[in-house]
Amino acid sequence: MATGVFSSTRAKISQRTLRTDKWWIQPLVIFSVLILFIIYATIRAFENGHYFAEPLISPFYSPCLSAACETGSSLLGQPFGIWKILGMTFSPALFILIFPLGFRMTCYYYRKSYYRSFWMSPPACAVAEPHATYTGETKAPLILQNAHRYFFYIGLVFNVLLTIDAILAFKDSKGHWGHMSVGTLVLLANATFLWLYSASCHTCRHTIGGRLRNFSKHPIRYKAWTIVSALNHKHQEFAWVSLLGVAFADFYVRSVSTHLFTNLYFF
Amino acid sequence: MARKLSLRIWRGNQADGGLQNVTVDANEGEVVLDVIHRVQAEQMNDLAVRWNCKAGKCGSCSVEINGKPRLACMTQVSSFGDEETITITPLRAFPVIKDLVTDVSFNYKKAMEIPAFEPPVGMKPGEPRMQQIDVERSQEFRKCIECFLCQDTCHVIRDHEENKKSFAGPRFFIRIAELDMHPLDILRNRKKTAQEEHGLGMCNITKCCTEVCPEHIRITDNAIIPMKERVVDEKYDPLRWLGSKIRKREGML
Numbered sequence: 001m002a003t004g005v006f007s008s009t010r011a012k013i014s015q016r017t018l019r020t021d022k023w024w025i026q027p028l029v030i031f032s033v034l035i036l037f038i039i040y041a042t043i044r045a046f047e048n049g050h051y052f053a054e055p056l057i058s059p060f061y062s063p064c065l066s067a068a069c070e071t072g073s074s075l076l077g078q079p080f081g082i083w084k085i086l087g088m089t090f091s092p093a094l095f096i097l098i099f100p101l102g103f104r105m106t107c108y109y110y111r112k113s114y115y116r117s118f119w120m121s122p123p124a125c126a127v128a129e130p131h132a133t134y135t136g137e138t139k140a141p142l143i144l145q146n147a148h149r150y151f152f153y154i155g156l157v158f159n160v161l162l163t164i165d166a167i168l169a170f171k172d173s174k175g176h177w178g179h180m181s182v183g184t185l186v187l188l189a190n191a192t193f194l195w196l197y198s199a200s201c202h203t204c205r206h207t208i209g210g211r212l213r214n215f216s217k218h219p220i221r222y223k224a225w226t227i228v229s230a231l232n233h234k235h236q237e238f239a240w241v242s243l244l245g246v247a248f249a250d251f252y253v254r255s256v257s258t259h260l261f262t263n264l265y266f267f
Numbered sequence: 268m269a270r271k272l273s274l275r276i277w278r279g280n281q282a283d284g285g286l287q288n289v290t291v292d293a294n295e296g297e298v299v300l301d302v303i304h305r306v307q308a309e310q311m312n313d314l315a316v317r318w319n320c321k322a323g324k325c326g327s328c329s330v331e332i333n334g335k336p337r338l339a340c341m342t343q344v345s346s347f348g349d350e351e352t353i354t355i356t357p358l359r360a361f362p363v364i365k366d367l368v369t370d371v372s373f374n375y376k377k378a379m380e381i382p383a384f385e386p387p388v389g390m391k392p393g394e395p396r397m398q399q400i401d402v403e404r405s406q407e408f409r410k411c412i413e414c415f416l417c418q419d420t421c422h423v424i425r426d427h428e429e430n431k432k433s434f435a436g437p438r439f440f441i442r443i444a445e446l447d448m449h450p451l452d453i454l455r456n457r458k459k460t461a462q463e464e465h466g467l468g469m470c471n472i473t474k475c476c477t478e479v480c481p482e483h484i485r486i487t488d489n490a491i492i493p494m495k496e497r498v499v500d501e502k503y504d505p506l507r508w509l510g511s512k513i514r515k516r517e518g519m520l
Contacts, residue, residue, distance in 0.1 A: 003429060005360075018333060018334035111472055112473050122475070126334055128425075129426045137470070142471075146503040206493060211496065
């Protein structure tokens with residue numbers, strides 16, 4: 001039986017949408033960029049190499065927790081041994097990437113993006129979706145989107161670790177402090193973008209003050225909420241910049257590691 | 268200076284209908300509602316269109332213009348190209364009555380399902396005092412003119428008629444958020460009912476409601492997502508649940 005815009009009581013219009021603008025461009029661009037990122041991140045996560053070029057470490061592999069990690073790359077030690085599956089060493093990236101992946105998968109902005117561009121639910125506003133039924137985020141697995149705050153908390157830990165990585169990048173390749181290279185700037189920018197992405201998060205906004213009923217009784221939290229709210233306006237932008245920043249930081253470290261180019265030192 | 272404008276206007280009722288072409292004069296500064304009225308006066312005397320204030324404040328003239336939910340009185344004719352044909356249809360999420368007029372009573376039924384503001388017991392008229400910073404959040408939501416464009420564009424009901432019984436829609440999520448954020452409202456089950464009775468969990472936050480709101484209310488960011496987070500506090504966060512139990516015990520001691 002016809003439903004939605006083709007229901008029997010609605011105006012009889014045969015088209016799924018009468019929009020005349022290029023509504024399909026945005027979902028197509030988002031789909032393409034996310035697919036490219038997924039392909040790149042998957043290749044790099046399974047590559048299990050070229051992620052450390054003293055003192056730079058790729059954000060895909062930090063913290064490096066496995067005994068398979070390259071010497072000097074394990075900030076928090078190596079609690080995991082060398083795992084092998086079908087004779088292949090389990091990449092250290094696979095121990096950790098579930099957390100930033102989970103943070104972005106459950107992010108309110110990315111949800112909008114992939115529901116539109118991947119699931120076409122809907123592909124754009126006032127464009128009829130192709131699905132016969134819809135239950136939203138009320139059932140498994142989408143009800144797990146409600147775990148976003150836990151990924152946010154873990155994401156903060158990652159931000160701290162990646163900030164430490166950026167600070168460690170003030171060393172030279174022999175471990176002496178007081179130096180700065182292009183790689184330092186890349187890791188600093190990456191950490192900054194990630195902090196901005198986390199600080200502008202809707203869960204952060206809720207935790208810091210959004211859940212209050214009485215702002216006037218909590219002036220400090222209210223002030224913090226207004227700051228986070230201002231950042232929240234730009235959450236979409238921070239989501240993209242931080243995503244591309246992570247990919248670029250990894251690409252940079254890989255390029256230095258493979259001697260594609262030299263990490264230029266300012267001092 | 269007048270220009271000739273090509274329109275396609277949907278005409279019909281629930282039984283049948285279709286788009287009809289018409290050409291009409293449009294003067295500088297006019298809006299789509301002006302040219303609809305000119306068509307009504309000069310060419311289609313029985314054309315049905317709902318309107319009232321012509322100032323974007325009554326929410327009556329909601330239609331879809333080139334497929335987008337918009338207020339006819341706030342859509343400038345000059346925003347369309349000279350060669351462009353403007354397609355005007357009724358809202359496609361609601362039953363059509365005639366031509367551009369739809370039956371939006373679904374929204375009034377949903378409005379009645381939301382319990383009104385509940386002040387503290389014994390509070391007398393004139394007694395309540397609120398700080399401006401506590402009022403501001405709900406003031407944004409009070410700008411709603413009930414044009415129901417957000418309801419119309421929401422795919423949960425636009426694309427799934429069967430969801431109408433269990434989904435209140437964005438207009439009423441801002442109402443629930445307004446009350447739940449109100450410092451003096453004593454009803455404590457608004458989060459639970461938002462999720463279990465009004466279908467908050469069905470919203471997948473694709474933000475179309477925010478995109479079409481003529482009052483620029485940030486429906487998703489300021490009402491729906493905060494309400495979803497409040498629901499998580501109550502229903503899906505074991506640490507918050509544990510914290511609430513411990514606090515209760517402290518209260519007893």
